[in-house]
Amino acid sequence: DAKTTQPPSMDCAEGRAANLPCNHSTISGNEYVYWYRQIHSQGPQYIIHGLKNNETNEMASLIITEDRKSSTLILPHATLRDTAVYYCIVRPPWGSGNTGKLIFGQGTTLQVKP
């Protein structure tokens, strides 16, 4: 399984965009990049995922570099409720020995400040 590297913590001003980086230099060609977050000991919450192309949904945008060795999660207008631990996870597709396991590293603690 590809490993990911994230900064341990980041701050962001409320209303500003939060840009959370993730390095995954050993990612394989068919592995997906997933982002989850965990707000204060609640169950993790899915945010977004992608393979090669940039993705956007109602929560965030995911920018994956062309070589796929890194990605950035963008929360366009961070609010205090976005304060959480954000996890970047690389996962192989189903049907390729994937057990569905999500490997959670230490993540990035994002603190949104007023």
Add this chain to the structure above:
Amino acid sequence: NAGVTQTPKFQVLKTGQSMTLQCAQDMNHEYMSWYRQDPGMGLRLIHYSVGAGITDQGEVPNGYNVSRSTTEDFPLRLLSAAPSQTSVYFCASSYPTSGRRSEQFFGPGTRLTVL
């Protein structure tokens, strides 16, 4: 939809006791799994199931049993509780796919303390 539900929310056990953590989902997901999260750590996979009657071990299965008799339910049984099993336990479910609708849904967790 209620999503993924877990009971109980909190539990205190004495060393050697056994108990079952309940997990249920109403989204007709084939895939279900159990994770534990120790303080300041990421989640680690205990057991998982890709459908009724099918279960397999994750990375930290020792001391735990699971069964999957229905699509909806995936209980986790602690055979003989030990202080090292003090943790927060999360259940998750998803469709076994990689494209859209592949996200895993997590329950609110069960906070277990073993004395």
